[in-house]
Amino acid sequence: MNLEPAFPLQRRSRWSGLGAFIGTELRVQLHEVLSIGVSVIVQAVFLVFVSVLARQYLPYTIIGAVVFSTFQIGQRVQNESAWIRIDHKLHELYHASPMTPEAYFLGMSIGILLAYCAPILVLSGAAEYFVRFSGTAALIFLGVLACEFVFTASVGYMISTWFRNMRSIWPYSTLFFNFFGVLPPVFYPLWLFPSALQPIILILPTAGGTALVEHASGLLALPLDWILIAAVSLVGGALLAFVGAVYWARRISRER
Amino acid sequence: MQTDALRAESVRKVYRGRNSPDIEALSGVSLRISKGERIALLGRNGAGKTTFLRISSTLLAPTSGSVSIFGRDAIADPEAVRPYLAVVPQEGKPFMHLTPREQAYTYLRARGFSAETAKARAEHALEQMGLTEVADRLSITLSGGQRQRTMVATVISTEAPLLFLDEPTIGMDPFARRGVWDSFRELTRKGSTILLTTHYLDEAEALSQRLYIIDEGRLLAEGTADDLKRSVGGTLRVSVVSGDGITAQLATFGPLVRDGDTVHVITGPQRIQEILELAAHSKLTATVGPVTLEEAFLRVVGRSINDES
Ligand SMILES: Nc1ncnc2c1ncn2[C@@H]1O[C@H](COP(=O)(O)OP(=O)(O)O)[C@@H](O)[C@H]1O
Ligand SMILES: [Mg+2]
Numbered sequence: 001m002n003l004e005p006a007f008p009l010q011r012r013s014r015w016s017g018l019g020a021f022i023g024t025e026l027r028v029q030l031h032e033v034l035s036i037g038v039s040v041i042v043q044a045v046f047l048v049f050v051s052v053l054a055r056q057y058l059p060y061t062i063i064g065a066v067v068f069s070t071f072q073i074g075q076r077v078q079n080e081s082a083w084i085r086i087d088h089k090l091h092e093l094y095h096a097s098p099m100t101p102e103a104y105f106l107g108m109s110i111g112i113l114l115a116y117c118a119p120i121l122v123l124s125g126a127a128e129y130f131v132r133f134s135g136t137a138a139l140i141f142l143g144v145l146a147c148e149f150v151f152t153a154s155v156g157y158m159i160s161t162w163f164r165n166m167r168s169i170w171p172y173s174t175l176f177f178n179f180f181g182v183l184p185p186v187f188y189p190l191w192l193f194p195s196a197l198q199p200i201i202l203i204l205p206t207a208g209g210t211a212l213v214e215h216a217s218g219l220l221a222l223p224l225d226w227i228l229i230a231a232v233s234l235v236g237g238a239l240l241a242f243v244g245a246v247y248w249a250r251r252i253s254r255e256r
Numbered sequence: 257m258q259t260d261a262l263r264a265e266s267v268r269k270v271y272r273g274r275n276s277p278d279i280e281a282l283s284g285v286s287l288r289i290s291k292g293e294r295i296a297l298l299g300r301n302g303a304g305k306t307t308f309l310r311i312s313s314t315l316l317a318p319t320s321g322s323v324s325i326f327g328r329d330a331i332a333d334p335e336a337v338r339p340y341l342a343v344v345p346q347e348g349k350p351f352m353h354l355t356p357r358e359q360a361y362t363y364l365r366a367r368g369f370s371a372e373t374a375k376a377r378a379e380h381a382l383e384q385m386g387l388t389e390v391a392d393r394l395s396i397t398l399s400g401g402q403r404q405r406t407m408v409a410t411v412i413s414t415e416a417p418l419l420f421l422d423e424p425t426i427g428m429d430p431f432a433r434r435g436v437w438d439s440f441r442e443l444t445r446k447g448s449t450i451l452l453t454t455h456y457l458d459e460a461e462a463l464s465q466r467l468y469i470i471d472e473g474r475l476l477a478e479g480t481a482d483d484l485k486r487s488v489g490g491t492l493r494v495s496v497v498s499g500d501g502i503t504a505q506l507a508t509f510g511p512l513v514r515d516g517d518t519v520h521v522i523t524g525p526q527r528i529q530e531i532l533e534l535a536a537h538s539k540l541t542a543t544v545g546p547v548t549l550e551e552a553f554l555r556v557v558g559r560s561i562n563d564e565s
Contacts, residue, residue, distance in 0.1 A: 032353075092343050097367050
């Protein structure tokens with residue numbers, strides 16, 4: 001006899017349903033083989049470009065590329081979440097249910113991360129080949145990537161809820177890319193950036209994270225206070241963004 | 257004491273416009289739905305149906321008023337009531353890259369059902385919605401009607417205690433609509449409560465035990481379809497096309513209901529012959545039929561349900 005209650009009313013925790021929703025999103029995203037493939041190719045092409053133009057910067061570029069492809073997960077979270085909300089209205093199925101809004105946000109983010117981990121893994125392999133990380137450096141690299149993901153997915157999710165139509169969202173993807181990736185020293189070494197602004201730019205999670213990894217692997221020598229600036233803003237920013245996204249997810253689960 | 261499945265008191269909603277005037281979508285809606293009832297909210301486009309449904313299902317905050325679900329305050333504590341609910345949003349779509357089977361199954365899993373239960377329930381709902389043959393095709397390859405059926409299948413498979421369905425049969429062929437109606441009847445037999453919105457008169461009549469007529473943010477009538485038809489004041493109608501010129505004479509036979517340039521005379525069997533003769537005398541076309549929900553709607557709202565203005 002089936003003893004399961006006809007209807008599970010008791011939520012076990014605020015993250016109940018998370019695993020199932022990660023699976024859902026992963027299943028959905030894996031159909032985007034083309035998009036996943038292209039995301040690998042774009043980064044690879046960029047590396048070829050740099051190795052021709054300025055081979056001495058290649059290790060920096062590769063590390064920056066790993067950091068930035070992780071960071072770009074947020075852009076995908078932003079687009080996916082907006083699309084599902086505006087075009088599909090599926091969020092209403094999940095909000096009017098035992099699953100919490102924060103499980104919905106996190107499930108979507110992790111699902112997308114898993115679907116798009118291919119470029120991150122490929123680039124990490126390349127980075128290891130060119131840089132040879134120590135154990136500590138590898139751990140720091142991993143920690144940095146975790147922070148990048150949490151920060152960017154949180155911000156991406158929050159931004160996605162501010163719009164009523166898809167068209168107005170696209171420009172923000174460009175902004176993301178330029179503001180966090182192209183302008184600051186992510187794909188190029190920190191010392192090419194105006195020196196007076198160097199400690200300031202480390203506040204950006206992409207630039208700060210990249211610099212920390214490069215420092216840990218001996219490609220850069222950061223003074224202690226700069227390390228602190230980068231580390232505190234990276235970790236603090238990730239935590240703050242995550243708490244903000246959880247709060248925001250709950251709040252907008254009921255429109256005003 | 258029996259608690260109501262849904263209870264709304266004086267629910268008001270004003271959409272604040274940023275660069276446009278405010279819109280009062282609901283102006284004090286109160287209703288009560290008992291456990292196990294099947295209720296339709298019937299109204300024209302823009303009447304406020306979706307707004308009411310979204311507020312009751314915790315997806316939209318009201319400007320004022322209260323909503324309780326199974327005795328719990330749904331405005332103060334939406335999370336406490338959400339486990340009881342399931343919603344088919346208006347114009348929703350399933351994930352394009354899931355099959356109907358995966359859509360229903362993964363949704364049930366996310367709601368906390370075991371793999372075994374989720375599989376069985378998804379299967380049953382797909383069958384009810386006539387989706388078995390396309391159950392393994394990606395939604396992106398399905399027709400609009402099939403996608404809508406996938407949404408309904410996904411949501412009814414939860415067998416949630418309180419189901420909200422916003423125009424659930426839109427875009428479906430008549431056969432599929434009947435499948436949906438049957439599944440709703442089965443759900444309420446099993447103990448669920450259903451509130452649906454529709455602007456199909458036949459759907460409201462076939463499906464609901466009680467219905468509410470809503471227009472311009474107010475509930476204008478409530479009752480069974482028969483109650484509402486009776487309230488029109490007769491059992492038969494004679495519809496006279498372009499009957500405006502003879503309204504004074506027509507009015508002597510019973511209440512009149514207007515629909516564009518057609519005048520319906522509500523009356524009993526014994527007067528039919530006279531009205532037909534009067535119409536024929538004025539060279540107007542007249543038809544006779546039973547009073548339907550359409551006349552009830554016209555009388556209550558003053559406009560046809562398809563009137564978009
Ligand atoms: N998000 C919104 N912002 C402003 N006005 C809205 C919004 N949603 C609905 N309305 C307006 O509120 C009224 C009721 O709409 P709605 O509840 O969607 O009606 P129905 O579902 O009966 O067609 C309409 O006049 C509609 O234009
Ligand atoms: Mg509507």
